[in-house]
Amino acid sequence: MDEKDFALLHTLRECGNITHAADRLYLTQSALSKRIKAIERELGCEVIIRTRKGVRFTPEGELVIERTARAQRELTALRHELSQAQGEICGTLRAGFSVNYSINHLPELIAEYHRLYPRVQLEIATDLSRNLHTRLQRGDLDLAVLRGDMPWDGARIPLSLDRICVVRAHEHANTPLSELTYINHAADLSHTARIVRWLHENNLANDANRISVTDLNTCLELVKRGIGWALLPEIILEGFDGRIEPCAFANGEPFVRRMHIDCQKECEYLPQAQALIELVQNRYDQVKSAVDSIVSA
CATH class of the missing domain: 1.10.10.10 (Winged helix-like DNA-binding domain superfamily/Winged helix DNA-binding domain)
Incomplete structure (x- = not known):
């Protein structure tokens, strides 16, 4: 065998x-x-x-x-252990990426990683954050890029507080949200509760004029086509040509969602893991800078 x-x-x-x-x-x-x-x-x-x-x-x-x-x-x-003992970054790395991160950023990230470290054998999984979290707990993954707050007793590297934004096409920039179609997307229970809270505080929770979709990217594509408005995380808004407004709750608390890299304790200091973590961090900084320039404009 x-x-x-x-x-x-x-x-x-x-x-x-x-x-x-x-x-x-x-x-x-x-x-x-x-x-x-x-x-x-x-x-x-x-x-x-x-x-x-x-x-x-x-x-x-x-x-x-x-x-x-x-x-x-x-x-x-x-x-x-053998890869740590060698000067060149090599070995195996089992990494998971949340679906929405994967759709927007994973191909470019992995292409760059493979170019820099061609001797690393990558095993990549993409899934919902909660499913990747389960796989991490089972030991099936070395690390994972996740969204949301889930308990973890290994190493956790904060990546960002991802701002949740009101997003709409420029043609609807001055139209009250109550007059536009709200495009809702599926989310975990914790994030859904915060979305409902924000909608209630802004008198938008009872609006029957809405469309529900399963994923963020479909939601964004409908916004781009002028169908309505949505509450979306800034991580997927790079290159979006429309109006972006970061949200806050009534008490002034910013509406954010945590992004982080969870890593097995024994893998945190592996060279191949550290290299991937650094690339993910750099990539997110680039995306945030691009989105910030759109918001400020």
Whole structure:
């Protein structure tokens, strides 16, 4: 068995289904089944049982899962230690990025990182912040760029207090918000509560004239087309040609959302992790400067 087999078994355990596991691993069902049989021959026991509801791991299979997870952690730790001992930045880095950050900034960021550190093996995950937070807690990721306030006992590097802004096209710059369509986007419970608070304080909560979408970028695209207005974080507003007004609550408290980089304690000082953290910080500073120039204009 090798690391690919470790990943195969753990993907199968996570999916609980041959078809779904094969899709995730970019294998045919036949190729996946053959590899499982080869693993069972090598180990001299059955590791899974097929049922009408999917697959179940045998007691021997559960032991294999436990030991291969331990072996993978040891191999990862070994690579980290070896990379620290070398002058050139290399090794493996498993990083997660929230969906909205990924759509707007990830391709450029990763291209720059790979250009500077081509020997680093990157494993990138994009997802909702809450899902990435769960993966961090399980130890599946070394670090993640997240939005919102979630408990974390590892290293936390503050990235910014991302201002929430009223955003609308220039053609609606002087139109009262109550006369425009409010374009709402899905958010976690904590952020949704703060949006509702701001709407109430500005007598906009009961406005029936609204459109609801699932993601920030669709929301922004509708604003660009003059459909209405939205409450959006400044991190996605680079290059937006419209009116941007940072928000505050009635008591004067700025309406912001925290962005931060959460990192496993043992990975914080890895050269490849420090290099990525520095690039993320620099990239955010550039975006904030660009948005500030639009707001001040």
